[in-house]
């Protein structure tokens with residue numbers, strides 16, 4: 522059993538319940554020192570007008586962070602999230618930049634396009650490297666000139682949009698491979714944020730697990746179970762390929778299958794298998810160092826080594 526952590530997630534969404542956007546998390550749970558670095562950088566960048574590029578694996582919280590940046594920027598317009606991989610092939614131009622009356626038979630929801638909808642606010646472009654080069658070119662022009670030429674229109678319309686882009690790949694490498702426009706990469710360069718994968722911010726795992734447990738228990742009108750200490754170790758030892766999204770799913774599942782008020786390791790359904798039987802993969806050195814610095818861990822490791830030594834004889838000692 523673990524003492525609950527002090528409830529001090531520092532980036533909060535005070536009116537998330539009233540928000541029309543589907544914000545599932547009311548707070549960004551940031552406890553690990555690496556997350557604190559990200560948080561500080563976010564606080565610095567949010568009020569500035571410059572674009573932001575968030576780099577991170579899927580499920581690390583890029584969109585949540587982008588929403589926070591929008592909120593903290595106090596820009597009056599909307600936060601508009603667009604997945605570049607989901608834009609339709611034939612109408613991507615019109616979807617993004619809008620179209621003049623008569624230019625289309627209405628293939629997209631709004632003539633203003635996503636850019637027009639985000640006017641005065643923030644446009645979040647997820648997986649920006651998935652935009653075809655021709656659209657990257659147009660995007661850069663629109664951002665630099667602050668006006669957009671809608672498909673089929675003669676005159677450009679002024680727009681004031683702050684771009685927050687996200688990528689799970691290294692844009693520098695994509696530029697070298699000729700798949701990403703160097704000018705666009707440079708345009709995004711000053712506002713770089715990297716969200717480390719969950720396995721490299723182990724200090725966030727327990728607070729996030731408790732947070733999701735609380736959220737789902739409340740939603741399901743269930744008592745909030747405790748996380749057993751060997752469960753915590755299993756959570757911290759897993760590699761989390763799906764990052765925070767996967768952690769939420771694992772906790773949600775565990776809540777539903779645990780018969781009493783304790784989450785035990787057998788309730789954890791990792792996508793990569795059960796911890797200890799292949800699901801636990803490589804943990805980075807940095808993460809391991811952090812883990813070893815946690816209270817009690819060193820003592821447990823020593824006890825384990827002593828047991829090994831005792832069982833196998835002196836050659837097992839490190």
Ligand SMILES: Nc1ncnc2c1ncn2[C@@H]1O[C@H](COP(=O)(O)OP(=O)(O)O)[C@@H](O)[C@H]1O
Pocket residue numbers: 545546548549550551577578579580581582583584585586729765766769
């Ligand atoms: N720091 C965090 N605190 C609480 N919930 C988080 C945090 N980061 C991510 N989440 C949640 O994890 C899920 C994945 O986050 P998301 O922003 O969609 O990731 P990405 O855009 O990188 O794929 C979402 O449900 C989000 O609310």
Ligand SMILES: [Mg+2]
Pocket residue numbers: 580583584647
């Ligand atoms: Mg996403």
